[in-house]
Amino acid sequence: MHEVIITNYELRIIMILPKPSLEDIEIHLLLEGVYQYYGYDFRNYALSSIKRRILSFMQLEGFANISILQERLLHNPNYLERFLLALTVNVTSMFRDPSFYNTFRSQVIPFLQTYPFIRVWHAGCSTGEEVYSMAILLEEEGLYHRCRIYATDTNEKVLQNAKSGIFSLKLMQEYTQLYLKAGGKKSFSEYYTAAYDNAIFRASLRENIVFAQHNLATDSSFNEFNVILCRNVLIYFNQILQKRVHELFYNSLCTFGILGLGRQESIRFTPYEQQYEEIVKGEKIYRKIGVRGHRDALTHRDFNRK
Numbered sequence: 001m002h003e004v005i006i007t008n009y010e011l012r013i014i015m016i017l018p019k020p021s022l023e024d025i026e027i028h029l030l031l032e033g034v035y036q037y038y039g040y041d042f043r044n045y046a047l048s049s050i051k052r053r054i055l056s057f058m059q060l061e062g063f064a065n066i067s068i069l070q071e072r073l074l075h076n077p078n079y080l081e082r083f084l085l086a087l088t089v090n091v092t093s094m095f096r097d098p099s100f101y102n103t104f105r106s107q108v109i110p111f112l113q114t115y116p117f118i119r120v121w122h123a124g125c126s127t128g129e130e131v132y133s134m135a136i137l138l139e140e141e142g143l144y145h146r147c148r149i150y151a152t153d154t155n156e157k158v159l160q161n162a163k164s165g166i167f168s169l170k171l172m173q174e175y176t177q178l179y180l181k182a183g184g185k186k187s188f189s190e191y192y193t194a195a196y197d198n199a200i201f202r203a204s205l206r207e208n209i210v211f212a213q214h215n216l217a218t219d220s221s222f223n224e225f226n227v228i229l230c231r232n233v234l235i236y237f238n239q240i241l242q243k244r245v246h247e248l249f250y251n252s253l254c255t256f257g258i259l260g261l262g263r264q265e266s267i268r269f270t271p272y273e274q275q276y277e278e279i280v281k282g283e284k285i286y287r288k289i290g291v292r293g294h295r296d297a298l299t300h301r302d303f304n305r306k
């Protein structure tokens, strides 16, 4: 145990914090080095999960300790890409949590129909499955031609996959089920062509999508959006980084803009809790309402009339 003494003017509080383990200190130094040298900032990722990923990477690559890994990483830039891929969790799916898409169709689409032009930001889009899912949904609802979708991720490698629009054919049976549960209106196979082991998605679905690298830990906003979807990304961040990202999203959304989060994520206990209302309980789809109280004074319809 070690003592951290925080002195308040009248009150002297002594907080006893557990001494960090040697491993935690090494991880801290490693992430600091990667940030200082390469600019990739993992310093505010949730410690338990980043630690797990670093340790499993070390085991796979045969490093005896973190300092050896640090030496290799800082002196060999070619090694960085492998490390970055190992640090981020890229698991994704088409129409993941289909009830999210159902709610989006029934509750958000009518609201988006009132806009002449719609900007959507998928932050942390991984290999793009959720972006294509949204493009399909918007097309079926007759809105795609009015949309520009910005699909971003910190990881250049997964973005390459996303841009290609090619996914494993083996997954299509599962995705068809999810598409139907999500309220899909057509036959899912209309959206892709099978070629050997691949499902190649229609190029027209990509027409209004811009894929770009963007790091939520270090980059700023690049537009004003009607919809921001950032699902299953914030769970990997600590509270400091979550707060930064919520601030970024709040400032990037137009008034009455929509924020969609993952199942295990929430706006609760963030400084922005009062600035959003949840559209359907549990679906993690929120509407920006600004400071509480304004909502009562100004409805979305009023806003659109101005």
Ligand SMILES: C[S@@+](CC[C@H](N)C(=O)[O-])C[C@H]1O[C@@H](n2cnc3c(N)ncnc32)[C@H](O)[C@@H]1O
Residues within 6 Å of the ligand: 088, 089, 090, 091, 092, 093, 096, 123, 124, 125, 126, 127, 130, 152, 153, 154, 155, 158, 214, 215, 216, 217, 218, 230, 231, 232, 233, 262
């Ligand atoms: C688990 S995937 C989620 C993919 C998709 N949003 C979904 O819900 O299926 C998390 C993604 O967040 C990305 N990510 C992690 N840290 C990021 C950061 N600082 N900025 C942008 N994207 C990040 C990862 O590269 C990964 O592709």
